[in-house]
Amino acid sequence: MSQAKPVVNVSRVLHLYVEEGKGIRQVAAEVEAGWKQVQRLLKRHGVLRPGGRYAPSSYSAKLYRQAAAKKLGRVLRRGELVHHIDGDHANMTEKNLFVTNRSGHQLLHRQLERMALRLVRNGLIQWQDDSYTFSSEMERQLKHV
Numbered sequence: 118m119s120q121a122k123p124v125v126n127v128s129r130v131l132h133l134y135v136e137e138g139k140g141i142r143q144v145a146a147e148v149e150a151g152w153k154q155v156q157r158l159l160k161r162h163g164v165l166r167p168g169g170r171y172a173p174s175s176y177s178a179k180l181y182r183q184a185a186a187k188k189l190g191r192v193l194r195r196g197e198l199v200h201h202i203d204g205d206h207a208n209m210t211e212k213n214l215f216v217t218n219r220s221g222h223q224l225l226h227r228q229l230e231r232m233a234l235r236l237v238r239n240g241l242i243q244w245q246d247d248s249y250t251f252s253s254e255m256e257r258q259l260k261h262v
């Protein structure tokens with residue numbers, strides 16, 4: 118009998134580590150994965166430097182901070198961070214980047230969570246077998262996008 122390897126949400130790991138600046142162990146705890154698994158994932162995505170030093174600002178973070186700075190017309194200040202509106206860290210188009218601070222950022226993510234829970238209450242996201250899935254109605258909607 119084989120047991121499925123736990124699925125780690127890559128974009129969430131990148132988000133917590135790169136955008137929120139959390140440590141590997143903290144990220145691992147939040148996504149319920151082992152820290153070595155998180156470390157491997159960060160290396161695979163070029164976030165950790167080859168030497169394995171925990172880079173507080175990774176190469177990709179540098180890229181989108183630069184893109185956000187270009188949008189604002191000034192360098193980002195300490196404490197400012199970049200939120201990816203569509204959640205896709207590879208999408209560095211200016212309209213996908215929003216500069217905020219840590220508390221503003223938390224508010225945005227709480228807002229998204231509240232909205233997701235509203236979809237749950239309205240049956241568009243369903244709880245099934247210990248996890249969430251989109252309802253068939255929602256899947257149809259998503260295919261049109």
Ligand SMILES: [Zn+2]
Pocket residue numbers: 132136199200201222226
């Ligand atoms: Zn964000």
